[in-house]
Amino acid sequence: MQNYFSIQLLRVVKSSLWLTSKKIPRTMRLFILFLICSMSFVHATDSFAQKVEISIDAQNQTVEKVLKEIEKQSGFGFFFNNKHVNLKRVVSVSVDKSNIFKVLDKIFEGTDVKYSVLDKKIILSTEMTSEQQQAVKISGKVVDVNGEPVIGASIVEKGTTNGTVTNLQGDFSLSVSSDKAVIEISYIGYQPQELKVIAGKPLNVTMKEDAQALEEVVVVGYGSQKKVNVIGSIAAVDSKKLESRTAPSVSNMLTGQLSGVTITQSSGNPGQDQGTIRVRGVGSFGATPDPLVLVDGLPGSLNDLNPADIESISILKDASSAAIYGSRAANGVVLVKTKGGQKGKVTVSYNGYVGFNQATELPEMCDSWEYAELYNKAMGKEVYSAEEIQKYKDGSDPYNYPNEHYLDKLLGNKGLQTGHELTVNGGNDKTQYMVSFGYVKQNGLMEHNHYDRYNGRVNLTTELAKNLTLTTRLGGVVSKRSEPSTPGGMDSAGFKAFSSNALRFPGLWATKLEDGSYGLGPKVLGTPLAWLDSGSFYDENFDKFRSNVELAFTPVKGLTLKAIGGYNYTGQQIRHYRSAMEITGGKKLGPSSLSDTMYKTVYKTFQALADYNVKFSKNDLSVLVGYTWEDESQRTVGGSRLNFPSDEVPYLNAGGADGQTNSGGGYDWAIMSVFGRLTYNYDQRYLFETTMRYDGSSRFPTDNKFGFFPSVAVGWRLSEEQFFKEAESLSFIDNLKLKASYGILGNNNIGNYPYQSTYALGKAMNYVFGGVYTQGAAVTTYVDPTLKWEKTRTTDVGIETAFWNNKLTFNAAYFYRKTTDILYKPSASYSSIFGLGLSQVNTGSLENKGWEFEIGHQNKIGEFSYHVNGNFSIIKNKVISLGVGDVEQKSGMIGNGSDLFLGYPMNMFYGYKTDGVFLTDDEVKEWHDQSKIAPNSKAGDLRYVDISGDGKVDESDKTYLGSKIPQYTFGLGLGAEYKGFDFNILLQGVAKVKGQLTNYAGYAFFQEGNIQKWQAEETWTNNQSNRYPKYPRLEVMSNAGSNNTLGSDFWILDASYLKVRNIQLGYTLPKRITQKFGSSNLRFYISLDNPFSISGYRKGWDPEINTDGSYYPILSTYTFGLTLKF
Structure with missing residues (x-):
């Protein structure tokens, strides 16, 4: 019924005609002119209304029902302010073929309701008395719950454009139309209020924060939706x-x-x-x-x-x-x-901080003298004499018998971290803008290790004409990442060579000798600390430009047409220089080398969208259709040279010509799509949404370039049902929504040319043709011309709830995802049949299923407010098919543990189960025969379990040992505010997940390397009666490891953890202080990121890391900062 639309403009005119024309806004003057010009046909309409005859027999009916019947018979619509017309008043009317005016006279007899006719609309209004028409001046003050002034709060006389804003003290004054007026007070982030004017009495207003203001709208694909109406699962x-x-x-x-x-x-x-x-x-x-x-x-x-x-x-x-x-x-x-x-x-906003970072965990290595003693034990003979061990211990000869701790000196340091963010925001009715600048500097734990990033952004929205808006978003990033590298001639380079060798090298070699020269180090390579001074570096530079221009046109109400163009540019340069470095005795590491590679990537897109929204009665319908085209290309060029005359000129043209190389390459891909979405809800109760997308990608062969990806979702808000609202026992429930969805998704991240054959060049392909030696090429890979899209079918059901005025919320969801036709390159070889390598094929399927839970609570008690937000997820991953024959893909245990077996998670660990160690050599003979995998086992070695029961241990006894994918993840955020102080803490953790430390990180004396304190303290060698030590007997290992380092559950660790991700304490100065220097907000804070954690992982190691020793520790950060707003 049209009378639910409250006409405010007419009342504005009636209450504001006494103002002078200078005080009347331009839009209002135009509207008054429109009314005057309309008077001629108002009279004509009035005459038409008198000719319309209606018949009504309504006994003891509400005004609302009678007006609906009049609308039905006459074709006229009613417009009015429903606060001035009592729709629930009961009347009795009985007329036969009477005009509308006589019926209205009877309905509103004895009231102050008047009516007039404009076109096909009947406007109901109340006449204002002379008392009401007298202007009244009011004043007051607006503060928050802490008593601080709210600066810039909007004060508007309800139903008019008459208003003002509060000043720096929160004060305001305003002339309103009468002492019956109502004023509306509003400010971003606070609950709006309405107050009746009391003549001669100041209005003191306390505004409360609107906890839901930031959650009312959720960004969805190509738009946004009210949160209560969203059916999909969105975090x-x-x-x-x-x-x-x-x-x-x-x-x-x-x-x-x-x-x-x-x-x-x-x-x-x-x-x-x-x-x-x-x-x-x-x-x-x-x-x-x-x-x-x-x-x-x-x-x-x-x-x-x-x-x-x-x-x-x-x-x-x-x-x-x-x-x-x-x-x-x-x-x-x-x-x-x-x-x-x-x-x-x-408004100008600034946030700046400065602090330092350090490793969350760092393994403690044995001292030199401890290493020597334990090495003797592991070898079973005296390699280091008692005198030598004593010299290591007492430090009497630090150059020949040092006690170096390379890892501590490399990664046990603190690095500076600072950041600055400046934002300028403003605009008028036609143009709004946001300009920002950001800078981050992050120094690492090693020298010559840092990251610098500069950000700039301009977002501009301009109304070019009525219903035509241009939005431009421009962003730029310039960054540089630097880290030290190793001198030339070494097998490994980059920071991982520093960490792995710092773990590996015992502290038996001095970095610098008495004469200032660098020590020889193990294998005459120097030491990691010496490499820092070599001038070698690895630099990575990025220049990125992002642009997005959107033109939006609204030709009719509810319809928006958009054209969007995007252009992204990325320039990348990687320079890796390794110097020639002299160490003692004239030994030189080298030669020097430089590789310099440049990348240029350009991404372009065009999008065309049509979005139509219409509301009728209790129906809300939205339809979106669109087209998009995307294209990306990359070009690469690089070169390398050796033998540079000086470290001061690390540029390609300074290197020697011998051994120089050059390279180049690139790729191109494109995708074209059409898509659509239909969203419907009835009375905010019954929700429906369906989407589709039809993609065509250059990454697939002609017959399978296109894929169709649909979805459907339904929802039911029980809390909006009448029976629910009328149930007093359920009044504490603000929202109760059930939802379910199903759809198909695709995966385009498969590489650019998976269906095309690859060719190899080289001497093996050259041939003699016509007596001339000619360069040749050969196909090396068999490709599947029928490659098609991976598809993921997803089912989701959930519930969303809110209680006690949104003080408590709880959401839960169950999901099931099944991915089929996975593109994968099996390890099985077909070269014996085809003579070619096998490329990707559509093979295998995988499922993920689980539960998600979210709970939130917020409350305010006086000046103290607090909030609690928690989430918990259960995710189970399982391989359900590996294609034809379901051939198991075994890739070994050490490293990433990426074996694939039916019925188990991917990224699983696969190996042998163990049952402690042998306590005596005789036990070896009594145990199952494990000579095939661990020959010559002895006391202190691991006992491998015979799972198959055939009396021996071999490959058939390997089994599932756990997954690197966490089955349980959870987070908990707590926060509180009191009198300007604020406190926040965030906890996060995972459970039922496994990890592994290998090589230098996990094994003592690996490749004759170092030993960690926990290995020395927990080894069976120290307690030979312990069946289940944390470390087996000590032994010096070669590159191949030993009987004890086979992939087994002995080395698989529980990687569950609970981490304090962040703690922040802040204080906001009272506005009465900040306003003295023109600031609306000044806050100081201290912040701690990753300050500590709880886990059962190996001492000195962060449970998020699975490594062989080539790693960079996760950092804890401690900062002090301030935010300032003008």
Whole structure:
């Protein structure tokens, strides 16, 4: 019924005609002119209304029902302010073929309701008395719950455009139309209020924060939706949650805050410390399982972003929410929306911090003299004499018998970390803008190890004409990452060579000798500390430009047409220089070398969208259709040279010509798509959504280039049902929604040319043709011309609830994801048949299923407010098919543990089970025969279990030993505020997950290397009656390891942990102080990231790391900062 639409403009005119024309806004003057010009046909309409005859017999009916009947018979619609017309009043009317006016006279007899006719509309209004028409001046003060002034709060006389804003003290004054007026007070982030005017009495207003203001709208694919109407499974984080972190990498800021999203950090190397994101498990063992990341609708990276630029991050987890992105959504979609400009005065915001970082964990190595004693034990003979051991111990000859701790000196340091973020925001009715600048500097634990990043962004929205808007988003990133490298002539290079050799080398060699020269080190290679001074480096430079231009046109109400163009440019240069370095005795490491490679990547896209929204009666319908075209190309050029005359000129033209190389290459890919979405809800109760996308990709052969990816979802908000609202016992439930979805997603991350044959060049392919030796080429790989899309079918059911005015929320969901036709290159060889290597084929399938739970609570008690947010996920991963024959893919145990077996998780550990160690040599004879895998076993060696029961231990006894994919993930955030102080803590953890330390990280004396304290203290050699030591007997190992280092559960560790990810304590100065220097907000804070953790992992090792010793420890960061706003 049209009378639910309250006409405010007429009342504005009636209450404001006494103002002078200068005080009347331009839009209001135009409207008055429109009314005057309309008077001629108002009279004509009035005459028409008198001719319309209606018949009504309504006894004891409400005014609402009678007016509906009049509308039905006459074709006229009623417009009025429903606060002035009592719809529930009961009347009795009985007329036969009477005009409308007589009926209305009877309905509103005895009331002050008047009516007039305009076109086909009957306007109901009340006449104002002379008392009401007298202007009244009011004044007052607006403060928050802490008594601090709210600056810039909007004060508006309800139903008019008459208003003002509060000043720096929170005070306001305003002339209103009468002493019956109502004023509306509002401010961003606070609950709006309405107050009746009391003549002669100041109005003191206390505003309460609106805890739900930032959660009302959720970003979805190609748009946004009200949170209560979203059916899909979406995890969202707003800018406020990111403000409590100071990490340079946005991905690490998200850790622990989102259910169903596992983020693992495996390195603390500056510029490479970002987390690996997995949404609801790992969806493929062939293609890349990373989610699609879109920044303002274009592909991007979380870790290039300035955190201050982010307005919100949404992660689309199910098919209903992600299918709109079709072929790239199988592993989830991360949508980042950057901040835009806002109408109003210019605001300037600054956030800056400075602090230091250090390793969360660092293994403790044995002293030199301990190493010598234990080495003698392991060898079973005296390699180091008692006199030598004593010299190592007493330090009497530090150059020949030192006690070096290379790892501590390399990675036991602290690095400076600082960041600065400046944002300018403002605009008017026509143009709004946001300009920002960011800078991050992160020094690592080693010298010459640092990361610098500069961010710039301009977001501009301009109304070019009525219903035509242009939005431009421009972003730039310049970054440089540097780390030391090893001198020339060594087998390994880069920072991993430092960490692995610092673990490996015993501290028996002095870095510098008495004469200042560098010591020989083991195998005459010097020491890791000497390599730092060599001038060798690895530099990686990025220049990135991101642009997004959007033109939006609204030709009619509800319809928006958009054209979007995007252009991304990435320039990358990698320079790796290894110097020639002299060590003692004239020994020189070398030769010097330089490799210099440059990459240029260009991404272009065009999108056309049509979005139509219409509401009628209780129906709300939205239809989106779109087309998108994307293209990316990369070109690479590089070269290398040897024998540089000086470390001061590390440029290719300075190197020698002998041995020089050059290289080049590139790739191109394109994708074209059409997509659509239909969203419908009835009365905010019954929800329905269906999406589709039809993708065509250059990465697939002609017959299979296109894929179709649909989804459907339904929802039911029980809390909106009338029976639910009328049940007094259920009044504490604010929201209760059930939802379910199903859909198909695709995976386009398979490489650029998987269906095309590869050719090899070289002497083996050359041949003589016509007496001339000619260069040849040969096909080396068999390709499958029928390659097709991987597809992931996803089912999701869930429930969302809110209680006690949203003070308590609880959400739960169950999901099932099955990926089929996985593109994978099996390890099985067909070369004996075809003479060619095997490329990718569609083979195998994988499933992920599990539960997600979220709970939140917030409350305010006086001046104290607090919140608690928790999430818990259960994710089970299983390989359910490996293709024809289901051939198990065994890739070995050491390293990443990527064996594939039916019925088990991917990334599993596969090996032997053990039952302690042999206590005597005689026990070896009594045990199962394990000579095939561990010949010549002796006391202190591991006892391998005969699982098959055939009396011997061999390959058939290998079994599943655990998975690197966590089955349980959880996070807990706690926060509180009191009188300007704020405190936040974030806990995160995983459980039922395994890890492994190998080579230098796990084995003592590996390749005659060092030994860690825990190995020395927990070895069977020290307690030969212990059946289950943490370390078997000590032995000196070759590259191949030993009987004890076979892949077995002895080396598989419980990698479960609980980490304190962040603690932040802040204090915001009272506004009465900050306003003295023109600031609206000044806050100081201290922040601790990764300060400590609880786990059962090996001492000195972070449980997030699985390594062979080539690693960079995860960092703890301690910072002090401030935020300032003008």
